[in-house]
Amino acid sequence: MTPPAAPSTASSAPLRILITGSAGFVGSHLVERFLGEGHTVIGVDNYISGQPQNTALFLGHPHFRFLEADVVQGIPYGGEPLDWVMHFASPASPPHYQQYPIETLMVGAQGTQNGLELAHRHGARFFLASTSEVYGDPLVHPQPETYWGNVNPNGVRSCYDEGKRYAEAITMAYHRTLGVDTRIIRIFNTYGPRMRLDDGRVITNFVDQALRGEPLTIYGNGSQTRSFQYIDDLVEGISRLMAVAYHEPVNLGNPDEYTMLNLVEVMEGVLGRTLELRYEPLPGDDPKKRKPDITVAGTLLRWKPQVQLEVGLTRTLERL
Numbered sequence: 001m002t003p004p005a006a007p008s009t010a011s012s013a014p015l016r017i018l019i020t021g022s023a024g025f026v027g028s029h030l031v032e033r034f035l036g037e038g039h040t041v042i043g044v045d046n047y048i049s050g051q052p053q054n055t056a057l058f059l060g061h062p063h064f065r066f067l068e069a070d071v072v073q074g075i076p077y078g079g080e081p082l083d084w085v086m087h088f089a090s091p092a093s094p095p096h097y098q099q100y101p102i103e104t105l106m107v108g109a110q111g112t113q114n115g116l117e118l119a120h121r122h123g124a125r126f127f128l129a130s131t132s133e134v135y136g137d138p139l140v141h142p143q144p145e146t147y148w149g150n151v152n153p154n155g156v157r158s159c160y161d162e163g164k165r166y167a168e169a170i171t172m173a174y175h176r177t178l179g180v181d182t183r184i185i186r187i188f189n190t191y192g193p194r195m196r197l198d199d200g201r202v203i204t205n206f207v208d209q210a211l212r213g214e215p216l217t218i219y220g221n222g223s224q225t226r227s228f229q230y231i232d233d234l235v236e237g238i239s240r241l242m243a244v245a246y247h248e249p250v251n252l253g254n255p256d257e258y259t260m261l262n263l264v265e266v267m268e269g270v271l272g273r274t275l276e277l278r279y280e281p282l283p284g285d286d287p288k289k290r291k292p293d294i295t296v297a298g299t300l301l302r303w304k305p306q307v308q309l310e311v312g313l314t315r316t317l318e319r320l
């Protein structure tokens with residue numbers, strides 16, 4: 001692994017980039033970044049968990065085009081050459097993917113294959129948004145990319161976890177057998193502006209509940225941990241990964257680890273007031289802990305998260 005000098009998409013010639021899931025939280029930030037760098041972006045989304053207002057942000061931009069489509073049925077792009085296909089389409093919050101388990105499995109399976117086929121036809125680079133969920137309820141802590149995970153193959157989270165594990169497998173198969181130029185990123189819990197306040201994830205629930213003056217819901221006893229990454233750090237890591245030739249999965253996440261009760265304390269600090277709590281049952285198969293080992297990203301991309309949780313939460317609240 002040769003460390004590149006500050007790899008980035010910012011300095012490259014204008015590219016034509018197709019992004020599935022462009023109307024979602026992460027997808028819309030990628031659209032913004034790449035349009036800002038002078039690239040052309042084709043967004044694709046069926047709005048199963050995304051928001052039309054995220055498409056509306058870019059519709060007037062001369063280098064943005066939007067295709068409303070279910071990528072499981074096919075990606076209706078037949079136009080000019082493509083440089084990159086970035087597959088971000090998938091319900092991502094536990095309530096969303098548990099509401100749509102079949103759609104989630106299919107977008108991980110058929111949706112990923114349709115993206116790979118499109119990339120193969122165009123000789124384009126393919127980028128898969130995988131997840132820390134491939135580690136399941138981890139028995140190794142923190143989680144390096146070499147850890148194979150501890151996943152319940154048929155539990156309530158399996159539609160997401162196993163869909164993404166299959167997506168990684170088929171991405172590597174297209175790389176190994178057909179030579180598709182692939183990248184795989186394992187994204188750890190990410191937050192920031194443009195998350196749906198009703199998506200049911202912990203940060204959005206806490207923000208929404210705090211702003212409404214309602215008690216914050218703690219599932220279980222609040223001792224489970226997560227490591228929260230601000231969206232700008234993720235986008236920077238993705239941009240750097242696209243600029244290097246590395247085909248194995250790469251963790252991108254912030255290694256600062258918080259229990260859910262720690263997270264409440266940080267929220268109280270940011271809001272400057274005490275927050276009430278309401279305890280609710282822990283959902284099925286909820287991982288007890290999660291924290292990325294980011295050695296690979298540090299060495300390969302010279303990347304590390306820059307935004308501390310207090311700062312990221314403040315920015316999120318300012319830009320709701």
Ligand code: NAD
Binds near residue numbers: 026088131
């Ligand atoms: P999101 O729900 O906000 O965005 C996903 C987008 O994909 C939505 O706009 C949705 O409508 C679209 N989509 C889903 N199925 C589709 C289909 N069949 N055809 C077309 N569009 C479809 O979620 P997000 O947080 O932005 O996550 C984006 C990607 O990043 C997902 O693949 C997710 O698994 C991955 N990821 C996110 C996180 C995180 O913390 N946000 C963590 C790990 C992985």
Ligand code: UDP
Binds near residue numbers: 201222224286
């Ligand atoms: N969680 C919580 N209260 C909520 C929502 C979630 O305590 O209102 C917990 C949840 O049980 C999990 C953690 O917060 O342990 C992170 O949940 P999230 O859905 O954000 O992400 P994921 O479980 O996919 O990491």
